[in-house]
Amino acid sequence: MLFALFLVAGLVVTYSFFFEPWTTFIASRGWQKTPCVVTVSRAERAQGPYYRPNVQFRYTFAGAAYSSARIQVVKPSPDTHAETKALIDRYPEGLRTTCWVDPADPRIALLDRSFQPQLLIALFPLALALVGLTGLLAGLVQAVQPTDPELPPTPAGAMPVPEADPRPVRRKARGGFRAFAAAAIFALLWNSPTWFLLREVVAIWSEGVPGCHGWLLTVFTLPFVIIGLFAVVAALYLLLKMFSPRPRLRLSSGCVPAGGYIDVTWRFTRWIGRINRLRVYVEGREEATYRRGKKLATDREVFITIPLVDTAKSEDYRHGRVRLNVPADAPPSFQSRHNRVAWAVCIAGEIRRFPDVYLELEFIVVPSPQPPVSADSTAASSVPPARPQEAP
Amino acid sequence: MSDLRIDLNDGRTQYRPGEVVTGVARWSLDAPAQMIELSVAWTTRGKGNIDAETVESVRLSDPPINGEHPFALRLPEFPYSVSGRLVTVLWQLRLLAHPGGQAQANLTVSPTGCELVLGESPPSPSDIPSAPPADDAQTSA
Numbered sequence: 232m233l234f235a236l237f238l239v240a241g242l243v244v245t246y247s248f249f250f251e252p253w254t255t256f257i258a259s260r261g262w263q264k265t266p267c268v269v270t271v272s273r274a275e276r277a278q279g280p281y282y283r284p285n286v287q288f289r290y291t292f293a294g295a296a297y298s299s300a301r302i303q304v305v306k307p308s309p310d311t312h313a314e315t316k317a318l319i320d321r322y323p324e325g326l327r328t329t330c331w332v333d334p335a336d337p338r339i340a341l342l343d344r345s346f347q348p349q350l351l352i353a354l355f356p357l358a359l360a361l362v363g364l365t366g367l368l369a370g371l372v373q374a375v376q377p378t379d380p381e382l383p384p385t386p387a388g389a390m391p392v393p394e395a396d397p398r399p400v401r402r403k404a405r406g407g408f409r410a411f412a413a414a415a416i417f418a419l420l421w422n423s424p425t426w427f428l429l430r431e432v433v434a435i436w437s438e439g440v441p442g443c444h445g446w447l448l449t450v451f452t453l454p455f456v457i458i459g460l461f462a463v464v465a466a467l468y469l470l471l472k473m474f475s476p477r478p479r480l481r482l483s484s485g486c487v488p489a490g491g492y493i494d495v496t497w498r499f500t501r502w503i504g505r506i507n508r509l510r511v512y513v514e515g516r517e518e519a520t521y522r523r524g525k526k527l528a529t530d531r532e533v534f535i536t537i538p539l540v541d542t543a544k545s546e547d548y549r550h551g552r553v554r555l556n557v558p559a560d561a562p563p564s565f566q567s568r569h570n571r572v573a574w575a576v577c578i579a580g581e582i583r584r585f586p587d588v589y590l591e592l593e594f595i596v597v598p599s600p601q602p603p604v605s606a607d608s609t610a611a612s613s614v615p616p617a618r619p620q621e622a623p
Numbered sequence: 624m625s626d627l628r629i630d631l632n633d634g635r636t637q638y639r640p641g642e643v644v645t646g647v648a649r650w651s652l653d654a655p656a657q658m659i660e661l662s663v664a665w666t667t668r669g670k671g672n673i674d675a676e677t678v679e680s681v682r683l684s685d686p687p688i689n690g691e692h693p694f695a696l697r698l699p700e701f702p703y704s705v706s707g708r709l710v711t712v713l714w715q716l717r718l719l720a721h722p723g724g725q726a727q728a729n730l731t732v733s734p735t736g737c738e739l740v741l742g743e744s745p746p747s748p749s750d751i752p753s754a755p756p757a758d759d760a761q762t763s764a
Contacts, residue, residue, distance in 0.1 A: 517709040518671075521670055
């Protein structure tokens, strides 16, 4: 549905605003150069502080006299007085110059048939239409040949427990530059063409309540402006996050039996003074992956939170160590293709009016060693032969 | 109509990991079956897609129409029977006749013999230790 909307909106806007300028631009490559005289050249007042150029010229083609008021491929929109004046100064009244005449219809002529950058704005709705078309075609292909987004299968006979490694594990928070750079580049790429669209909308509205095309362009532009604003806010947020304190976590072992101990060490590298509250805790959580439509989604539910440290004393922030005693009845880590029971040490620093700090490090809880089962139940899985039962 | 039944010794359904499940599989079939299979397996239930694994099985080819078969199947050390809001792990003994019918018996496998319920015993707030000194102090949670 969304892709269909993209396709229709993209095509409508492309056709309404760019089809005629582009076809004129392409056709004008074959038009004939003809002498002409500028008869009118003045800046006319549009709505508000804007002006519109009025340039008319006369020419003779195949023995007949014609007049035209079209300067360029893209019709000029209301602009500032300086910009309008710059255009009419190029074509003062009485100027003898050349124009380009359509031999098939000599009533149509241009003073300037050169390429205008505004024509590139058409790429934006075209790209939107292309996204819509691609999405629709992909949906069509999926409907014909449904793809299976299943996770890779678990090797046959594998135990449903993550690989346990008793060596120490550590993790540090990333700087976040890549995320910021990606968000900033996206915001820039998104907002550059959006700016041209917005400028057109502002110009249209500056002349008063617009007609059908103006409303269409406004409605079309609004979602792009909103997304562009979100992109800017996201980039700013990620920029601020780059200057947040960066925690490091270290666990004395990557796996621990239920009832066992594990040392948790944390360290902040910089700007710890900004933290108002620091919490270190352990989370046990369930994760279920299921099919939602044609994709897989994963839900998480925390079933236990074990607080280790909760402090507002800034002298405790920089680094510290705490010993975690995993509860004896803690359910061991479990991992199959779509279901998971996982454990993680989390460190969270709250910062006022700034992005918070968060880092987690998973570890494996293995079953605690069990006493051997009684002798009478240790017999191998010997299977005596089946014996017929007497018919009742 | 075929009748298949799993009788566990003493009706016991709770086991510790590594224990051997013993009992007798009994069947009375309408028509001869090509094979009867007895297996012990875990399977997941809950919001996620179902995962399952057969850990041990016994196959009987060309079984009699009426018969019984004592069995002793060892349980692995893991996973335990677990019940959560999103993830549940169940253990089952399955008796399957090809073609024919099937029967199953649910088992509970854990060190205590009881199903582990996720989130059943959260720690009390008094478990929160005081903040440790910034250096090498250790506390227990």
